[in-house]
Amino acid sequence: MATTSLNVWIVDDDQSVRWVLEKALYQAGLHTRSFDRAEHLLEAIQHTQPDVLLTDVRMPGIDGITLMQRLAHAHPELPIIVMTAYSDLDNAVSAYRGGAFEYLPKPFDIDDAVELVRKAARQELSSPANEYPPADRKLPPLLGKAPAMQQVFRAIGRLSGSSMTVLITGESGTGKELVARALHQHSPRTEKNFVALNTAAIAPELLESELFGHERGSFTGADARRIGRFEQADGGTLFLDEIGDMSPALQTRLLRVLAEREFFRVGGADSIAVDVRVIAATNQDLALAVKEGRFREDLFHRLNVIRIHTPPLRQRRQDIPLLLKHYFANAATELNTPPKSLDSDALDLLQAYDWPGNVRQLVNATRRLSVTAPGGVITALDIDADLGGQQSASRHPGDWTHDLERWAEQQLTSNRGEPLLELATPEFEKTLIRIALRKACGRRQEAAKLLGWGRNTLTRKIRLLGIE
DSSP: OOOOEEEEEESSSSSHHHHHHHHHHHHHOEEEEEEEEEHHHHTTTTOOOSEEEESSSSOOOSHHHHHHHHHHHHHOOEEEEEEEEESHHHHHHHHHHHSEEEEEESSSSSHHHHHHHHHHHSSSSOOOOOOSSSOOOOOOOOOOOOOOOOOOOOHHHHTTTTOOEEEEEOOOOOOOOHHHHHHTTTTTTTTTTTTEEEGGGSOHHHHHHHOOBTTTTTTTOOOOOOOOOOHHTTSSEEEEGGGGGGHHHHHHHHHHHHHHEEEEEETTTEEEEEEOOEEEEEEOOHHHHTTTTOOOOHHHHHHEEEEOOOGGGGGGGGHHHHHHHHHHHHHHHTTSSSSEEEEEEHHHHHHSOOOTTTTHHHHHHHHHHHSHHHHHOOOGGSSGGGGGOOOTTTTTTHHHHHHHHHHHHHHHTTTTTTOHHHHHHHHHHHHHHHHHHHHTOOOOOOOOHHHTTHHHHHHHHHHHHHHO
């Protein structure tokens, strides 16, 4: 299909969004037609059909998800790109389940949007109806607007009709189990069991029985038959956390179960068939473990069908205020007290902190601060040194270079493999931009002068670095 003949329709109640897209698509040689309501589009599509449709999610009257559901029956081949400023897991899953070609969080790069339209037009699509209802259970708190989290949401949405094996990678505390639960809840297996097991938390000699169960009398202390985690998860999902710590012998047994979908209980003589979706997680580099002989290569390839990476908190700093607000509210519910808030200085400290324990550490910090900080508003003086507080505040202004040296040494010691400047420069620029914008009360022209940039440079940096 030639892009010069493409007819692209846009439906969004925001006139500025329609205008920007119209101009960009026109300059790219594409024809456009815009609507401020889905009802008007439904009237027009009875007479002619676009090649690609871009639709907002939240609109007066018929929303974007309902619009997709209606078009899926009458125009199943129509590629639909969903745009939304409410870029959370619910919207991502709903968009993909509704048959969306792609999910585009606002604000988006206009060049990326144009290229996405062209890509949608080139691909012949079908939107089969879902054969299972959405999960009724409450979603786990997977929160975030950062681009790295949007990638996670997209992956969950794309896999919502699948039972494929998934490998989740990421540092400790980044929410790998939350991603696994979301994958289960948005899958055809949602009505069946989700069974989680941290393989590193079980002694190696007991893990085999934990996974596969055992028969009575199979070993000392086996006074009764035990049903293992694979049987408990039959028809559902088994989440194996810290899979990289599994012993070679158990790796062999796990590989056989994945390949043959059957196993024997410890001490058992009868083969047990199961239908289990396995989702594994690790904070290790399994490819390196394979090279070093610590992990079976064939098992790695069995698990690594689809990979999802959960980003560390230091790579999604713009999500920290959202997470803090959420977990301060949770802590208030646990303590039966009003939720506490942060003043701007305290928020700056916590947003600048590296959070080596990631979201798990942040959750515990909100609980601790909810108990220890006096009053309803947490200030910088309430932030402990281990969260970047008092100790940092007491130093002289020129001492920040010592922190930078220590950070650089930690990065080199951890051997992440990423160049130091590529790690440090974006965070350095983000920090200076936030301070300049705050000093200028949000006025970009004035903030650009404080930074020694032009206004266009500042605007481009804000977009590239994902600064709210």
